[in-house]
Structure formats: structure tokens, C-alpha cells
Amino acid sequence: MKQDLELKLQAWLDGELPSAEAQEMRLLAATDPEARRLMAELQGIKAALLQHEQAVAMPETREFYWSKIQQQIQRQDRLHPPILVPWSRHWRSWLAPLAAACALAAALILAVRPSPRAVALNQVSITADGYEARSFRDQSSGMNFVFLQETPKAAAGQPQPARTREDGSSFTIDIE
Amino acid sequence: MPDQQDITSDIALVRLAQKGEMRAFEELVGRHRDKVYARALSMMRNEDEALDLSQDAWVKGWQRLGQFQGDSSFVTWMTRIVINLCLDQLRKLKRKRAESLEAMEEDSGGIERHLEVVMPNPTAGLELSELRRRIDRALGLLSHEHRTVLILHEFEQMEYKEIARQMGCSVGTVMSRLFYARRRMASLLAGLKREKLE
Numbered sequence: 001m002k003q004d005l006e007l008k009l010q011a012w013l014d015g016e017l018p019s020a021e022a023q024e025m026r027l028l029a030a031t032d033p034e035a036r037r038l039m040a041e042l043q044g045i046k047a048a049l050l051q052h053e054q055a056v057a058m059p060e061t062r063e064f065y066w067s068k069i070q071q072q073i074q075r076q077d078r079l080h081p082p083i084l085v086p087w088s089r090h091w092r093s094w095l096a097p098l099a100a101a102c103a104l105a106a107a108l109i110l111a112v113r114p115s116p117r118a119v120a121l122n123q124v125s126i127t128a129d130g131y132e133a134r135s136f137r138d139q140s141s142g143m144n145f146v147f148l149q150e151t152p153k154a155a156a157g158q159p160q161p162a163r164t165r166e167d168g169s170s171f172t173i174d175i176e
Numbered sequence: 177m178p179d180q181q182d183i184t185s186d187i188a189l190v191r192l193a194q195k196g197e198m199r200a201f202e203e204l205v206g207r208h209r210d211k212v213y214a215r216a217l218s219m220m221r222n223e224d225e226a227l228d229l230s231q232d233a234w235v236k237g238w239q240r241l242g243q244f245q246g247d248s249s250f251v252t253w254m255t256r257i258v259i260n261l262c263l264d265q266l267r268k269l270k271r272k273r274a275e276s277l278e279a280m281e282e283d284s285g286g287i288e289r290h291l292e293v294v295m296p297n298p299t300a301g302l303e304l305s306e307l308r309r310r311i312d313r314a315l316g317l318l319s320h321e322h323r324t325v326l327i328l329h330e331f332e333q334m335e336y337k338e339i340a341r342q343m344g345c346s347v348g349t350v351m352s353r354l355f356y357a358r359r360r361m362a363s364l365l366a367g368l369k370r371e372k373l374e
Contacts, residue, residue, distance in 0.1 A: 007351045010358070014329070016336055045358045048365065049330040051304065052311040056214035058230075059223065062206050069205060069234045070198070076235060 001034055009035060013042055186250040194241050201241075205234055208251045212258050218327055219262040221316050229265060233258035255332065263342065266320045314364035322357035329354055 005028070011017045012025035028035045058065060135146045186207070192200035212233055217226035237254050244253055315323055321343075328334045328342060336354075340347045 007355055010355050011336075011351060014336070014354075041362050042358055045361050045365070046330065048307060048311060049326065049361075052308050056210060056217055058210050058213045058227075060227065062209065065209060065231070066202050066205055069231055069238075070202075072231065072235045073198075073238050076239065 001032075001038065005035070006038065009039055010042055013039060013046070187246060190241065190244060190246075190250055193238070194244070201238055204250065208254060209234075211251055212254050215255050215327070215331075216258050216262055218315070218331070219259070219320070219324060220265065221323075225265065229261045230258055233261055236261070259328070259332070259342065263324065266324070270320070310365055311361075314361050317364060318357055318360060322353055322360065325350055325353040326357045326361070 008017065008021060009025055009029070012022050012029075017025060029039050030036075132149055133146065134149075135144055137144050184203070186204065189200040189204050193204065209230070213226055213230040216230045216233070217223065220226050220229065233254060236257050240257075244250065248256075315326070318326070324343065325339060328339045329336075334342070336347045336350045339350045343350070
């Protein structure tokens with residue numbers, strides 16, 4: 001029998017053959033005595049191996065085995081301490097938007113209050129790592145709109161001081 | 177009344193261990209150490225290596241507990257870890273020694289291709305203990321590639337595709353290895369006299 005047919009017969013036995021080819025193998029097994037004998041042998045081995053799977057008892061006591069594992073874990077932990085999520089990350093998760101909101105509120109107050117400079121700001125935006133707060137003042141209706149959204153985080157680097165930009169009608173604060 | 181610890185599910189213990197509870201992990205080791213060790217032993221055929229590798233598997237399991245999502249049972253997840261460690265170890269051993277004649281045969285079809293079909297059931301009439309002894313001995317005579325593919329398919333119930341991924345080979349190679357492993361097992365179990373190829 002050709003090798004590819006033998007492998008197909010086996011795949012049929014293992015339930016790994018698409019239905020069209022399975023039909024072909026069913027026909028082969030029904031008509032070809034050699035294929036039938038091979039199928040019987042493969043099935044016999046499969047069944048024998050399933051029966052063979054037996055429980056093997058470990059030759060060491062539970063306590064001794066565990067003590068070795070525990071020691072190894074402790075040694076590994078000393079060499080490579082587990083990476084814990086730093087508290088600063090928890091703080092940052094809500095501190096950054098809070099800081100942005102406070103800064104935005106301050107900027108808005110400054111923007112709407114009459115100042116000696118008498119600059120009419122239409123737009124104030126604040127960006128921090130992962131957040132952007134943007135306000136827009138509709139001068140005709142006298143209403144302020146505030147948008148807060150997440151933005152892609154910048155690559156990790158050295159912290160930089162806040163930067164401000166002002167171009168007549170808009171005011172931007174970048175906090176990195 | 178059963179001990180509270182005995183009725184705690186694996187998944188509950190895993191959740192505790194994921195929070196750093198070493199006692200919960202110890203209980204998981206106690207429950208499944210035999211199964212993990214047995215798989216290592218079936219692949220390595222050496223008690224000391226099986227003990228070391230199963231121990232390494234538990235250490236790795238502890239370190240990677242955060243990755244366990246519960247897609248499979250905990251013991252299946254642990255068994256996959258020890259299988260991977262055994263495969264790595266076997267690859268290292270293979271690199272150290274010269275390519276065996278058996279492995280070379282694999283590409284050309286092997287001697288099993290020319291074996292006659294032995295009998296419909298080569299294990300018929302054997303007592304269970306005798307059958308297990310013979311199967312164990314026969315497994316030990318297979319090359320590690322043939323043995324591994326049999327173990328992963330028959331004992332771990334893996335599909336061809338999954339075995340190919342684990343062993344880093346093609347599905348065709350898995351089919352070929354499985355076929356020749358089964359044929360060789362059949363001939364060994366039937367007690368046919370064969371020349372040993374060392």
C-alpha cells in the first residue's frame with residue numbers, strides 16, 4: 001500500500017480527515033483486505049496505549065518534594081524579584097486626569113476673567129501622558145465646552161517640564 | 177466530613193496562589209504532583225530527570241500563574257509546562273549526541289514501513305499487568321521523537337496540528353512519526369524478534 005494511503009487511513013482512524021476523504025477511506029477499508037488488516041493493527045495499538053495510561057506514584061514524599069520546590073521558588077525570587085505593579089502607577093491612573101481637570105479649570109477661569117492683557121481665548125487644551133483635556137468657548141452664546149479623552153501614551157523617557165504655547169486665541173499646556 | 181482543603185476546587189486554589197498564597201500552591205502541587213511527574217517520566221524514561229524536570233515545571237508554574245486564564249484545567253496547563261520542559265531537554269540531549277540511525281530512518285520511511293502487519297490485535301490475551309510491562313518496555317525502545325508523538329496523541333489527546341506546534345515540526349512529520357511509532361509498537365508488543373539498531 002502506498003505511504004500516503006497508509007497515513008490517510010491513520011488520519012481517518014484518528015478523526016483528522018475531512019468528510020470527503022473519510023468516505024474514500026471507508027470504502028478502501030471495506031474493499032481492501034490489506035487496508036483492513038492495517039486498520040485493525042493501528043486500532044489495537046491505540047486501544048492498548050489507552051489502557052496503559054496508569055497512575056505513577058512519585059518516589060518522594062509530598063513534604064520533601066514541596067520543600068525542594070519552595071526552596072527553588074525562594075531562590076528564584078531572590079535572584080529575580082517578582083515585578084510588582086508600583087503604587088505610582090495606581091496613583092497615576094487617576095492623578096493624571098485629575099491634574100488635567102484642575103489645570104483646565106484654572107485655565108478656564110483665567111480665560112473668562114477680564115485681564116489687563118484682554119486676550120480672548122477661544123480654546124484651551126491640556127495634554128498629559130495618556131490624556132487630553134480640551135475646552136472651547138463659544139463667544140456668541142457665552143458657553144464653555146469641555147472634552148476629556150484618552151490619547152496614546154508617549155514612549156517612556158525622562159520627565160520634562162510642562163510647556164505652554166499661546167497663539168492669540170488658543171492656549172496649550174503639555175505635561176509630560 | 178471532608179476536610180475543607182480537600183473540597184476546595186483547583187480554580188479557587190489557583191486564584192489564591194495568584195495573590196501570592198504559597199499554601200494554596202502547595203496544595204495544588206500535592207494534588208497533581210503524580211500526574212506531572214508521570215508525564216515527565218514517560219517522556220524522559222529516567223527517574224532523576226523526571227523528578228528534576230517536574231520540579232522545574234512547578235517553579236515555572238508558580239512564576240507564570242498570572243498567565244493562567246482557566247481556558248483548560250490547571251493540571252492540563254501544568255502538564256503542558258512539563259511537556260515543554262521535557263521537549264527542551266530532549267532537544268539538548270539530541271544535540272549532544274550524534275544523530276541516531278533511527279532518526280535518520282525516519283526521513284526515508286524507516287524499517288517499520290517494511291514490517292508485515294502483525295495481527296489484528298497484538299495485545300490480545302495478555303493480562304493487564306503484563307500488557308503494561310510490555311508497553312512500557314516498548315515505549316522505552318522508541319526514539320524520543322516517536323515516543324513523544326505517541327504520548328502527546330494517545331495520552332494527552334492532542335490533535336496533529338497541536339503536536340506539530342509543540343514539537344516544532346510539520347503536520348506531515350507528525351503523521352509519519354505517529355504511524356511508524358504505532359507500527360513499531362505493534363511489532364514489539366507482538367514479540368517479534370527484531371535486530372536492535374544501536
